Amino acid sequence: MPKNSPSIDMTPMVDLAFLLVTFFMLISQFRAEEAAVIDIPSSVSDLKIPEKDLLMILVDKQDRVFFNLTGKEERVKVLEKIGEKYKVVFSDDQKKEFSNMASFGVPVNQLPAYLNAGSTDRKKLAEQSKGIPIDSLNCEICDWIYFSRKTAPKFRVAIKGDQVTSYPVVRKVMNYLQDDNIGKVNKFNLITNMETGPSN
Amino acid sequence: MAEMNTDDGGGGKKKHGKKRAKKSSTRIDMTPMVDLGFLLLTFFILTTTFNKPQAMQLTMPKKDENIPLEDQSKVPADHTMNVLLTKDNTVYWYFGMADPTKGALPALNKATYGPNGLRKVLIAENNKRHRAYDEIEKLKNDVATGKMPKDSLGKKKGDFFSDKTRKTSILVVLLKPDKDAKYKNIVDALDEMAICNIGTYALLEANDVENQMIANAQTYQ
Numbered sequence: 001m002p003k004n005s006p007s008i009d010m011t012p013m014v015d016l017a018f019l020l021v022t023f024f025m026l027i028s029q030f031r032a033e034e035a036a037v038i039d040i041p042s043s044v045s046d047l048k049i050p051e052k053d054l055l056m057i058l059v060d061k062q063d064r065v066f067f068n069l070t071g072k073e074e075r076v077k078v079l080e081k082i083g084e085k086y087k088v089v090f091s092d093d094q095k096k097e098f099s100n101m102a103s104f105g106v107p108v109n110q111l112p113a114y115l116n117a118g119s120t121d122r123k124k125l126a127e128q129s130k131g132i133p134i135d136s137l138n139c140e141i142c143d144w145i146y147f148s149r150k151t152a153p154k155f156r157v158a159i160k161g162d163q164v165t166s167y168p169v170v171r172k173v174m175n176y177l178q179d180d181n182i183g184k185v186n187k188f189n190l191i192t193n194m195e196t197g198p199s200n
Numbered sequence: 201m202a203e204m205n206t207d208d209g210g211g212g213k214k215k216h217g218k219k220r221a222k223k224s225s226t227r228i229d230m231t232p233m234v235d236l237g238f239l240l241l242t243f244f245i246l247t248t249t250f251n252k253p254q255a256m257q258l259t260m261p262k263k264d265e266n267i268p269l270e271d272q273s274k275v276p277a278d279h280t281m282n283v284l285l286t287k288d289n290t291v292y293w294y295f296g297m298a299d300p301t302k303g304a305l306p307a308l309n310k311a312t313y314g315p316n317g318l319r320k321v322l323i324a325e326n327n328k329r330h331r332a333y334d335e336i337e338k339l340k341n342d343v344a345t346g347k348m349p350k351d352s353l354g355k356k357k358g359d360f361f362s363d364k365t366r367k368t369s370i371l372v373v374l375l376k377p378d379k380d381a382k383y384k385n386i387v388d389a390l391d392e393m394a395i396c397n398i399g400t401y402a403l404l405e406a407n408d409v410e411n412q413m414i415a416n417a418q419t420y421q
Contacts, residue, residue: 007411017237043391045256059383075337123364158255163384167285167377170386173234178260186262189255192387 034068035103035126038061038162042193049158049189055148056191057141057177058103059161065130066105067144075099081147082108090115105131108140113144133170142176143183145183158189251397256390260403281373283318284308284406285389286414287380291318298409305409308417312386322373322396330366334399361399373401378411 025183036058051070058066076095083090087107090098094115106114106129114125133140148155157177161170177183277296280320284292288292292308311317326333339356342348342403361370375389406414 010234014230014234014237017234017241021237021240021244024241024248026258028244028248041387043254043256043387044390044394045254047255047257049253049255062314161383163382165380165383167381167383167386168379170383171377174260178262184358186260188258188260190258190387190390191253192256194254195391 007028015067020043022024027141034058034066035105036064038062038160039164040160040191040193041163042195043155043190043193045192046194047189049191050156053150054158055145056103056160057104057145057173058171059159059165059169060105060131061164062131063166064105064129065141065169065173066103067132067141069148069152069155070105071152072099074148074155077151078144078147081151082143085143085147088112088140105129105134134169134176139176141173142179142182145176146181149185151185156189157183157185157187158191160191221371223307235323256387258390262351279329279369279372281322281371282410283375283380283389284410284414285374285375285377285385286418287382289313289382290384290418291385291389293318293321293415298413300409306323306341308413310417313385313392318389319396322392322398326371326396326398329369330397332360332366333397335360336399340397358397370399373398375401375403376406376410377403378406378414399412 038058038060054068054070056068056070060066062146069078076099077094077154079090079098079166088111090112094112097115098111104111104114105126109127114122114129117125131145159170159173174188175187177185253330263418280296282294282296282298286292289312290309291313293311294306294308298305309321311321336357339348339353339360343350343353360366373393374395375386377386377389389405392398
């Protein structure tokens with residue numbers, strides 16, 4: 001390097017960059033990847049949604065229903081009960097995998113394969129899946145709701161729907177949630193984006 | 201900062217010999233570090249989610265088929281505004297009850313969501329009855345300017361709507377989405393309830409008569 005090279009002193013820039021890196025590292029939270037891409041509607045409501053103790057039902061663009069529950073222990077307990085009912089045995093590895101992932105939208109009989117799959121395969125499975133069955137004859141979502149409510153009765157119930165989700169599907173899920181024999185929930189949190197004020 | 205001069209004081213320039221070699225060797229090239237720093241910076245900026253989603257609370261009436269018909273809350277027809285939500289982000293509204301056995305069906309009014317559609321109608325109708333919109337807006341203003349604590353807003357609102365002189369004549373809005381309504385429409389409509397200070401509203405479903413009315417309105421518009 002020649003002595004009077006036109007090199008700039010980069011120290012302040014480095015200082016700033018690392019300051020920002022530290023800042024973002026400390027405030028960022030990593031979220032487990034959701035199985036569904038959902039474009040939520042906006043509202044003027046400014047109620048914060050808790051991150052813990054939440055039972056969430058997601059409905060995506062194609063009206064597929066997904067389920068999510070926070071809390072690792074609760075998830076495992078619910079999975080065990082579901083396994084008992086549907087006569088599906090889950091291995092310890094599968095249980096662990098289940099406790100670590102976010103929402104899912106596959107029928108119970110496909111769940112072991114879904115849990116065994118790697119992340120790319122899982123994405124594929126999620127795309128092919130038709131969501132958790134909500135038919136009244138084969139109402140798997142009812143069982144998920146029922147066992148979750150049994151395991152964690154204090155959890156808040158949230159519904160996350162896409163803007164273009166058709167309402168009858170959401171209504172159906174809400175009916176199951178309200179049903180005295182299934183969910184017994186009458187208070188819902190509809191997850192929305194913040195809108196800055198009365199404008200459209 | 202990264203330049204470390206081991207020479208004593210400012211007299212370095214006058215010395216001879218290995219001075220030059222020493223100076224160039226202690227200067228660190230920071231470019232890779234900067235690269236790495238900015239790479240991490242970009243990564244964290246992109247992966248951070250700042251705005252956490254909000255939630256809108258919705259309380260549904262308890263389902264109980266055992267309540268006798270006489271005990272179910274009845275709403276006087278002329279204070280009941282039925283808002284039918286249907287496809288293409290359109291709403292139809294009418295007052296009263298649509299019962300084909302009791303005379304002609306009420307005419308549907310068409311509106312859109314947003315400030316010039318449903319909101320205008322709702323604010324006007326709400327104000328016709330005890331100036332409810334303006335009164336609640338005053339309370340909200342008091343909260344905004346700090347005249348009233350935020351916690352007491354809910355109670356004050358409740359008091360306003362359940363006051364004996366108003367209770368039976370306040371505007372009641374029934375939201376009735378049909379099978380073509382989108383989830384966004386329901387959230388928008390519930391949002392309008394909050395914006396327009398509607399005290400009493402319920403989320404129901406369009407019945408057969410209303411579905412027919414919507415279909416007719418869509419054909420003849």
